[in-house]
Amino acid sequence: xxxxxxxxxxxxxxxxxxxxxxxxxxxxxxxxxxxxxxxxxxxxxxxxxxxxxxxxxxxxxxxxxxxxxxxxxxxxxxxxxxxxxxxxxxxxxxxxxxxxxxxxxxxxxxxxxxxxxxxxxxxxxxxxxxxxxxxxxxxxxxxxxxxxxxxxxxxxxxxxxxxxxxxxxxxxxxxxxxxxxxxxxxxxxxxxxxxxxxxxxxxxxxxxxxxxxxxxxxxxxxxxxxxxxxxxxxxxxxxxxxxxxxxxxxxxxxxxxxxxxxxxxxxxxxxxxxxxxxxxxxxxxxxxxxxxxxxxxxxxxxxxxxxxxxxxxxxxxxxxxxxxxxxxxxxxxxxxxxxxxxxxxxxxxxxxxxxxxxxxxxxxxxxxxxxxx
Numbered sequence: 097x098x099x100x101x102x103x104x105x106x107x108x109x110x111x112x113x114x115x116x117x118x119x120x121x122x123x124x125x126x127x128x129x130x131x132x133x134x135x136x137x138x139x140x141x142x143x144x145x146x147x148x149x150x151x152x153x154x155x156x157x158x159x160x161x162x163x164x165x166x167x168x169x170x171x172x173x174x175x176x177x178x179x180x181x182x183x184x185x186x187x188x189x190x191x192x193x194x195x196x197x198x199x200x201x202x203x204x205x206x207x208x209x210x211x212x213x214x215x216x217x218x219x220x221x222x223x224x225x226x227x228x229x230x231x232x233x234x235x236x237x238x239x240x241x242x243x244x245x246x247x248x249x250x251x252x253x254x255x256x257x258x259x260x261x262x263x264x265x266x267x268x269x270x271x272x273x274x275x276x277x278x279x280x281x282x283x284x285x286x287x288x289x290x291x292x293x294x295x296x297x298x299x300x301x302x303x304x305x306x307x308x309x310x311x312x313x314x315x316x317x318x319x320x321x322x323x324x325x326x327x328x329x330x331x332x333x334x335x336x337x338x339x340x341x342x343x344x345x346x347x348x349x350x351x352x353x354x355x356x357x358x359x360x361x362x363x364x365x366x367x368x369x370x371x372x373x374x375x376x377x378x379x380x381x382x383x384x385x386x387x388x389x390x391x392x393x394x395x396x397x398x399x400x401x402x403x404x405x406x407x408x409x410x411x412x413x414x415x416x417x418x419x420x421x422x423x424x425x426x427x428x429x430x431x432x433x434x435x436x437x438x439x440x441x442x443x444x445x446x447x448x449x450x451x452x453x454x455x456x457x458x459x460x461x462x463x464x465x466x467x468x469x
């Protein structure tokens with residue numbers, strides 16, 4: 097059986113005193129774990145409809161024997177459409193494997209029975225109604241295991257590693273202090289954008305959200321929507337125009353001619369950064385300026401120092417820029433501005449690694465001279 101119960105067919109026996117006989121009732125259930133396994137995202141509505149119909153023909157032993165004629169009558173469709181639907185479901189793959197097996201008799205007709213079996217890889221489980229199925233855990237922020245269960249389902253594993261549990265704890269603890277509903281959106285974003293649980297990318301975005309004081313699910317969704325507009329925006333607008341507008345939004349004022357000139361310079365030789373790379377650079381520089389000076393800024397000398405460093409390291413794309421920022425944050429985290437006396441003893445934004453990534457001292461010195469810290 098699959099690791100997580102996503103869909104189940106429950107068979108219950110019920111005695112009818114009027115007719116003096118036992119009846120078998122079949123219940124088709126979809127569990128909340130199906131939401132996070134990508135099963136519902138991959139199966140088409142027509143295939144799911146066919147799957148439900150087949151499951152409702154199940155007997156108390158879990159066997160399904162049905163004729164094309166019976167299914168056509170149940171769905172009010174033609175025999176040809178039934179055969180097409182069954183064939184379509186046979187061709188469906190979940191995690192690269194089929195979910196059903198069909199046995200047809202030799203020389204069958206539309207009135208002959210075919211046997212349908214749910215394969216072990218299938219997300220469908222069958223249990224007798226006499227055996228109480230364990231209730232699924234309610235995923236709510238009030239449940240202390242809420243995020244553990246959520247990430248577990250997203251990853252499709254039975255148990256989270258200690259490292260992943262520690263990551264979830266860090267996201268909620270000082271200094272990030274992201275609410276559970278925001279972390280939930282963050283995890284979904286990482287899986288959607290990266291296709292897997294990229295821990296480094298998750299912590300990079302989490303740090304950015306903490307700086308931006310994102311505290312609600314709506315704010316997190318808005319951040320994702322705004323950043324996801326970048327690709328389509330560049331297609332409709334000139335990259336320079338888009339990045340100038342992006343800089344204006346982050347500075348919360350009209351950028352100077354010098355600052356706009358820097359944007360143009362980064363897109364041209366010798367840098368030739370991709371627009372996504374420049375966007376990440378803008379976000380990083382302004383965040384650092386807010387931390388060190390208490391207000392957003394985009395100083396030319398500071399930007400040029402980072403741009404030169406990235407040029408030498410071959411950082412050109414959005415992804416490599418995010419990796420460079422993550423490396424910087426891991427080795428040179430800044431403290432949040434003190435807002436009360438008790439913050440003096442608080443830890444850094446991110447604890448340094450046991451073996452921090454080495455960054456050339458000349459690079460740090462150039463940043464200091466440029467007014468970075």
